Amino acid sequence: MKQLCIIGAGGHGKVVAEIAELQNKYDAIFFLDDANVEWCGEYRVVGTVSEYIKHVKTCDFVVAIGNNENRKKIIEQLLKANAVFPTLIHPCSTVSKSAKIELGCVVMAGAIVNADARIGRGTILNTCCSVDHDNNIGKYCHISVGAHLAGTVEVGDCAFIGAGATVKNNVTICTNAIVGAGAVVLRDITESGTYIGVPAKKMKA
Ligand SMILES: CC(C)(COP(=O)(O)OP(=O)(O)OC[C@H]1O[C@@H](n2cnc3c(N)ncnc32)[C@H](O)[C@@H]1OP(=O)(O)O)[C@@H](O)C(=O)NCCC(=O)NCCS
Missing domain, CATH: 3.40.50.20 (Rossmann fold)
Known part of the structure; x- marks a missing residue:
């Protein structure tokens, strides 16, 4: 032990x-x-x-x-410093046998990771989120509680997807983007910044 x-x-x-x-x-x-x-x-x-x-x-x-x-x-x-980082997967989550999850990730209760999804190092898949087939999630992302990413979504490193947000299939979200709680992302996000609403739009500074 x-x-x-x-x-x-x-x-x-x-x-x-x-x-x-x-x-x-x-x-x-x-x-x-x-x-x-x-x-x-x-x-x-x-x-x-x-x-x-x-x-x-x-x-x-x-x-x-x-x-x-x-x-x-x-x-x-x-x-x-050669520290060892396991990936912690809650037993009540569902992770496809073909999904690849890198070191230091945490998959919380009720999360679903479907076929051929890739999850980069140190990413959080929070409670009851879903990451569908062929998603490519970067390093150090946070997919918050109840967020849903449809098939073939790309998420850049350090991006944050807020609670209950939805991302349409085939959409790409760039590095460091912040998607607010409850937003619905229908188009690619190509510039970092904060995006809110339905459909998601960049928040004014
Ligand atoms: C989008 C977000 C990052 C903005 O934070 P912020 O810059 O501090 O924004 P504020 O709270 O100052 O709100 C600014 C305005 O945007 C609105 N707003 C904020 N977040 C919003 C959202 N997600 N959807 C729609 N409108 C939103 C506010 O109502 C406010 O409007 P007003 O000026 O008319 O009153 C934040 O509200 C958010 O959604 N964070 C996600 C949190 C989350 O999901 N945590 C889960 C952890 S598991």
Whole structure:
């Protein structure tokens, strides 16, 4: 049995810890966070993020930080220190046998990943989202709770798809784009920025 070190002791981290428990693979789960807190739910917060180095040889790691850029920064730093990142998949999600999910991803309860979808490193597939056949989701994306991506959608690195958003089939969304909660994306998004509404339009600055 191994130990799991989760970086980021917020609400998302708590859900990640419970998914990790369901893997029956870890005999201890603990957190690191820069906030001055001792507990995340029932799990101990044992130190700050920079203390990860003490645990690199004995633990697997998950970075449970919702902000894509911050998650990217920490995962890349830890990879340089040879940290091991499993992919955590909730047993009540459905992942096609032909889907490819890279290291450091978390697939939460009720999520569906269909045939030949590809999910890049460090991406979050949040509760009850769906990623349909032949999607290509980049690194460090967040597909939020209840968002639905129809077939053959491309999502660039670090893009954020908000809660309950829908993306039409064959649409491409560029790197760093933010799609607001409940938006319906019917056309390619080619410029980074925030897109809201039905159909989704760029938010005015
Ligand atoms: C789109 C979003 C990023 C904009 O955030 P923001 O820049 O802080 O925007 P504000 O909250 O200041 O809202 C600005 C205006 O846009 C509107 N607006 C904000 N988000 C909207 C959305 N998703 N759809 C439609 N209108 C929206 C607000 O009502 C407000 O309108 P008003 O000026 O007429 O009052 C944010 O609202 C959002 O949807 N985030 C997604 C959160 C999410 O899905 N989290 C899930 C985690 S699992």
